[in-house]
Amino acid sequence: MSDVCVLGAGAWGLALALELNKNGNNVTVWTKLESEAEMLTNQRENTISLPGIKIPESIEITTDIASAVHDKAIIVLAVASKFIRSTSATIRPYIKDKQIIVNVAKGIEEDTLMTMTDIISDELPTADVCVLSGPTHAEEVSRGLPTLCVVGAKSKTTAELVQNAFMNDTFRIYISPDILGIELGGSIKNVIALAAGMLDGVGFGDNSMAALITRGMAEITRLGVAMGAKIETLNGLSGVGDLIVTCQSQHSRNRRAGKLMGQGLTREEAMAEVKQVVEGVYSAKAAKKLATKYGVNMPIVNEVNAVLFENKSMNEAIASLMGRDRKSEITDAEWR
Ligand SMILES: NC(=O)c1ccc[n+]([C@@H]2O[C@H](COP(=O)([O-])OP(=O)(O)OC[C@H]3O[C@@H](n4cnc5c(N)ncnc54)[C@H](O)[C@@H]3O)[C@@H](O)[C@H]2O)c1
Structure with missing residues (x-):
């Protein structure tokens, strides 16, 4: 005791x-x-x-x-x-x-x-x-x-x-x-949770949500690895575990705020409605700066920032994400 x-x-x-x-x-x-x-x-x-x-x-x-x-x-x-x-x-x-x-x-x-x-x-x-x-x-x-x-x-x-x-x-x-890995997962997932709420508010479905969580995790992993976090941590409770719960739970204030924005409220109106600090709004800017600092590509984080701070509409943000260059899902792919 x-x-x-x-x-x-x-x-x-x-x-x-x-x-x-x-x-x-x-x-x-x-x-x-x-x-x-x-x-x-x-x-x-x-x-x-x-x-x-x-x-x-x-x-x-x-x-x-x-x-x-x-x-x-x-x-x-x-x-x-x-x-x-x-x-x-x-x-x-x-x-x-x-x-x-x-x-x-x-x-x-x-x-x-x-x-x-x-x-x-x-x-x-x-x-x-x-x-x-x-x-x-x-x-x-x-x-x-x-x-x-x-x-x-x-x-x-x-x-x-x-x-x-x-x-x-x-x-x-x-x-x-791995203190750094634990903290990075817990912080950046709030930005993806805002996007999850936005998808829900706009009326998209389960496929879009699964895609967001998966590609959001890819962004968190890229940044975490570049900063020196352990991949096992990012795949663990504080990484993918927290991302899943925050993107899907009714208790998530970031998801709630995003959903309200998806339904047409402004950022300020949504934050006021949620009545608690919506930390993803602050972490969004920080995540974008970290991506630039470490030379990491974080398209979802960039689009969340554009919606939050540059008046980009959610449909335009989705169009930007869907219209990106064609890619391979894995980076060190060896083709036969
Ligand atoms: N709520 C959850 O389920 C949960 C789970 C895991 C982590 N967290 C994290 O824990 C932290 C706190 O979350 P919460 O849900 O309890 O938040 P909250 O908004 O419910 O409570 C925050 C508390 O901060 C204190 N506070 C308010 N103004 C203050 C000031 N000027 N100076 C000092 N203290 C002040 C108050 O006691 C307030 O109740 C957040 O960073 C959150 O991300 C929350």
Whole structure:
């Protein structure tokens, strides 16, 4: 049993707090938002982000970040990706050497092209930063539906410690040293999920969806390999696993936002309607920049950017993708 804290009281922070609590850890959940803390303290439920799931009294809720992170075996960073840098900077004065921090946010910082663990390490250079990711919708994890994910860490010792803290009979955790591969899959899939929603909103069918997921995965793999990620990771839970769930699940906010755009809403209207941060919109620009930086061809990512930021219609974007040069599916094909 360890003292652990979760920073961020949205759907995912709470679902993970429940797993840690179920495993016998002492859990503190911090939120910056007074209204969220009040709701959780009084109703023991986040009726906006995770309705219908009760948070036991044994989980402490606080808005005091200094006491929340004080002397904790593990700190889980579960704020939305755009708040990862500011939250990391806020806890800097309270962090001990080699503090284990588990990032669960998904995204790439647009200006720096850093992953979330890069950002945390940048703000907290002495911390032992790892990542937990996979096909893991909070709505299902919090209901005890069997879910698998992967923890990436620099050392096996840290990976196993985090695995032990989270793993139980419904939440199975693998470990891996490939932090970069885990984070890339989790971030770029949000861009493909926006496209998946758009296809659905426009009224395309299952063939188009399967094609998008497959070719989207090809783009993620090309970029990941160019950046040094392991192909097994990209084919694993945090790569293809997360891509499948995000493109197909009713719980995916990126897919929902894309669908609303496919039905005619503007980007801003769709983001407002979804009411949560639509991280794929930010990751889209970052993914395009990474593709340019690493000389990788990412046509779907380019078309998503054109629809999001250049007023290109979805039908024009589809026509551009369908009208590309004729290709071989594999690159090192040997013909008889
Ligand atoms: N929801 C899921 O099922 C799920 C699963 C895996 C990973 N994730 C990732 O986890 C992260 C959090 O997701 P979520 O669904 O809990 O998001 P959310 O939008 O429900 O919650 C984000 C939380 O961030 C916090 N926050 C808001 N403004 C803040 C600020 N200015 N400073 C600091 N904190 C602030 C709040 O506590 C808020 O509840 C995201 O990066 C997401 O991609 C989510």
